[in-house]
Amino acid sequence: MGVVIPLGENKNKQASVKPLVDLTSSGMDRVNQLILSKAGSDVQMIPEVANHLISSGGKRLRPMLTLASAAMFGYQGDSDVKLATSVEFMHTATLLHDDVVDESDLRRGKSTARIIWGNQASVLVGDFLLGQAFKMMVEVGSLDALDVLATAASVIAEGEVLQLSVAKNMETTEDDYLQVIRAKTAALFAAASEVGPIIANADRAGRNALKSYGMNLGLAFQLVDDVLDYGGKAADLGKNVGDDFREGKITLPVILAYRRGTQEERQFWRDAIEGGETDAAQLEKALGLISKYGSLGDTIQRALHYGTIARDALAPLPESAWKDALLEVIDFCVARIN
Structure with a gap:
């Protein structure tokens, strides 16, 4: 079952991350x-496991958001590369941990590291990988950037624990769920978006703008993922449609259907x-x-709201090419539904 949505200003062209990819390629x-x-180690299993997911x-x-947000404010140097790598390692570490917590067998169409x-x-x-990420943050020498990424690491862990507390609980509200994905x-x-302007010595307004951009882009991105699990194509997902359902994950489409259903239908969801x-x-x-x-x-409408x-x-x-590329990323994230 596919889902077609309007894409506002970009409805006459296919939204793409290509402008961002091209600008950040070097x-x-x-x-x-x-x-x-940095994923290398004398302990053979470490690079094997890390590279399985990284590649x-x-x-x-x-x-790419870190590189672009630094370049928007004229940054020149190599701290953006170190922070961008730190961000990717944080993300990779989260995926490794997620797959264990969720008991997932597949990620992007491949067996998860925990299965192998x-x-x-x-x-x-x-x-x-988290340790390597923090070593690179220290090398950059920006306490503000270190604080932002360290705080994010803590918040992500809190989100994992919160997700456990609401897992398989059909009384989970939309607000509860938004708190988890936030x-x-x-x-x-x-x-990732905020540390760029920090190392570029942008003013508080610029820093806050990119932080808000990243936060709301992330919310839109996850809500679209929720839709894709029930309305996407297996080839595009790297997994099977309905995997969230089979794993008993509570996502927004399920929350809305449960709350709007009859007593009999709500019993179906509980079962x-x-x-x-x-x-x-x-x-x-x-x-x-x-x-x-x-x-x-309705989940798509929420995603569009956060995208706006x-x-x-x-x-x-x-106005700049960097800004245009970041704006197109918003449309790309939502256009994945088509």
Whole structure:
């Protein structure tokens, strides 16, 4: 089941990250070299596990945001590359830990590290990457940047624990869920975007603009991911449609369908999510209820709302190719639904 949405200003062209990729290409070459260098270790399993996930085909959007947000304010130097690499290592560590917590078997169409090397190795290699990230932050020498990224690391961990506390609980509210994704996903987008203007010595207004941009882009990004699990195509997801359902994950489309349903329908959701009844027939019924109550369309509207906030955050900043590229990223994140 596909979902078609309006993309506002960019409705006549395909939104893309290509402008951002092109602008940051030289910086990302240096980031990729540093990733390979800092993921190395004399302990053979560490680079094996790290490179399994690092080389799995992600777009590396977060480090590109760091490079772009620094360049927007005229930064010249190599601290942006170190911070961008730190951001990517934080993200990779989070994925390694997430897959253990969620007991996930696949990520981007490949077996997760925990399936190949075990849970212990996945957690410990994630910890190694976090340590390397913080070493690079210290090398940069900006206490403000270190504070932003250290705070993000703490918030992400809080989000993981909060997610555990609401897991498989159908009484989870939309506000509860937004609190989880604000911490788990959006906090790192915000930090990745904010450290650029910090090292470029931008004023407080510039720094706040990029922080708000990143936070709201991250919220839109995650909400679109929620929609894709029920309305996307397996080839685009790198996983099977309905994986969130089979894993008993509570996401916004499920929350909306549950709260809008009849007493009998709400019992279905409790049996499925809380009771683990998630076979193919149950998935079909779940998709039908999500469609019946317009859950995907309303989740898309939430994503568009946060995308608009991200766009408005950048509005006061001077026009530039960097700004245009960051604005197009917003449309790209939402256009993934098509």
